[in-house]
Amino acid sequence: MxxxxxxxxxxxxxxxxxxxxxxxxxxxxxxxxxxxxxxxxxxxxxDAEFKDAYAEIFSGPAVSAALQYSVSEGYKPLREWLAKQMADLGIPAGADNIFITSGSQQGLDYLGKLFLSPNDTALVTWPTYLGALQAFNAYEPTYDQLNPNGNRTPEAYRQAAGEAGGRVKFAYLSADFANPTGETVDRAGRERVLTLAEELDIAVIEDAAYQSLRYDGEPVPPILALEIAKKGDINNTRTIYCGSFSKTLAPGLRVGWVCASEKVIRKLVLLKQAADLHSSTINQMAICTVAERGFxxxxxxxxxxxxxxxxxxxxxxxxxxxxxxxxxxxxxxxxxxxxxxxxxxxxxxxxxxxxxxxxxxxxxxxxxxxxxxxxxxxxxxxxxxxxxxxxxxxxxxxxxxxxxxxxxx
Incomplete structure (x- = not known):
């Protein structure tokens, strides 16, 4: 056998x-x-809104584009709508800062592939989202504990990463209502993560899958918004924001997005071209229609x-x-x-x-x-x-x- x-x-x-x-x-x-x-x-x-959206696509001239190959960056009207949503969160961005993924899980997989060489270190919270560990595991990293409220020095992280045979590459966290704990990182904790990332010269991956699901309390600015406020332009930032429609509209359509510096987006586009060319065009179009009419x-x-x-x-x-x-x-x-x-x-x-x-x-x-x-x-x-x-x-x-x-x- x-x-x-x-x-x-x-x-x-x-x-x-x-x-x-x-x-x-x-x-x-x-x-x-x-x-x-x-x-x-x-x-x-x-479901009724999606039924109408798909019916309109199939009954009009857009059906040809919906069923055809498309650009790897994603459906442009959807990226433009998302750019407006990002602006409402304090993240001024253009369509070129938005990249559509087949669910935010694909975004995590691409980011693991983009940053991690074997034995490199990923900083994650204890506990953290299981799907992130599964996505990153394929690229053979070492993990170290990220504590937004801790005071561990950058040098301690560097030394541990060197002993493991690589470098620290990014800090990953879900800052709002995290899976699995439901906890939210306060503004001071987010600022500490940014400071640590600057001192280590690493990326920050902000998993915002639950960002829209706040029921009580005052919203905390996304990490990317805090960084833009300091640096003035999204293209000067190291934070990579990962969003999803799975928790708000429908998970089965598998539509997520990444919002980041254009340099990062261009690399992600290359990964997309090598993996699945582009996310489902018709699903992006339907999501865009439903979101525009009643998100x-x-x-x-x-x-x-x-x-x-x-x-x-x-x-x-x-x-x-x-x-x-x-x-x-x-x-x-x-x-x-x-x-x-x-x-x-x-x-x-x-x-x-x-x-x-x-x-x-x-x-x-x-x-x-x-x-x-x-x-x-x-x-x-x-x-x-x-x-x-x-x-x-x-x-x-x-x-x-x-x-x-x-x-x-």
Whole structure:
């Protein structure tokens, strides 16, 4: 029998199945209350608006362009609309600063490919987005911990990277309602990340997938906006902003974008040409039509629903969790991060929960580049109604209470 392992590239050894993608299969089980998938509620998709958008494309002269090859940069009217959106966030940009990707996940993969040579160091938060680790892993980096509120010196990072056999290349973080913690980096923390990046002469990758999903509190300027305010021009900046329509309009169309200096955009275009030529033109056109006609109204609709569900989950956690368990209180996004008492293991708890409590969540260890965080877990409120949230957290709280008692015995 053919042994593929000695033929595969060494980078394939770092590829792992996503625990989250595997857990999504539980959504089809009617007996499971799932807080596992951080996915938008399909009941909130603007499906009628998309139906109209596609019908217009197919009934008019634009259909030829929609079905034809297109430019790698992306559909220009969509890039122009996004440039206006960026300006509203304090990021003056032109269409040439916008690059369309097949979902923001593709943007992370391209950026890993662009910056990382084997043994180079990527700075990521502990925990961080699992999909980012999966995207970067293929390029064989070393990881080091990025703490926006810490005081580790640039020289300490340089020395650790040198000992690993490479250089520090970028700092990656989700600054707003991060996946998995739901936490937001304050302005001072964002400024510290920029200062560190300047001293190390590295890029900053700002994952803004949840930026539009703020329910409470005052907005914090994006990192890219803070840098432009200092340097005056986006083309002088080192921050690379990655956005997505997946959490606001529809994930299945796979449309995301990168906003950055034109020098970075030109390199990303070359990667796109070598990979898939361009993102789906017809999907970009449909996204553009729907966004132009009602993006703000769509965001307001999902805000109302997700805020209520967030509130229900925080209330249920307060009501049912035993002493010794703590959790984040996000101002937006889709996630709450739960920390269990030391000695508990989230993966072992999940196995028991599926079997007895019939509740699914994501164990926290998968989100740590160093494999730590065993006593943490992520729960998502985006696809559960108030009744499901209350019942699911009650069951989970009972299970954890029993485990805590067993540890104390």
């Amino acid at each position: 053919l042994d593929w392992e000695h033929i595969f590239a060494t980078r394939s050894n770092r590829m792992r199945a996503s625990e989250i993608r595997e857990l999504l299969k539980l959504l089809d089980r009617p007996d499971i209350i799932s807080f596992a998938g951080g996915i938008p509620d399909p009941a909130l998709f603007p 703000d109204e769509q965001v307001a609709k999902i805000h109302r629903v997700y805020k209520q569900r967030r509130n229900a989950m925080l209330a249920a956690l307060e009501k049912y969790m035993p002493e010794g368990v703590s959790w984040t209180k996000p101002e937006g996004g889709m996630f709450v991060w739960v920390t269990l008492p030391k000695g508990m293991d989230g993966a072992a708890l999940l196995a028991k929960s599926i079997e007895t409590a019939k509740v699914a969540f994501v164990p926290g260890r998968a989100f740590f580049a160093d494999g730590s965080g065993e006593n943490t877990l992520r729960v998502s409120f985006s696809c559960a109604n108030d009744q499901m949230i209350d019942e699911g957290i009650r069951r989970l709280g009972d299970l954890i209470r029993g485990e805590v008692a067993a540890l104390a015995a």
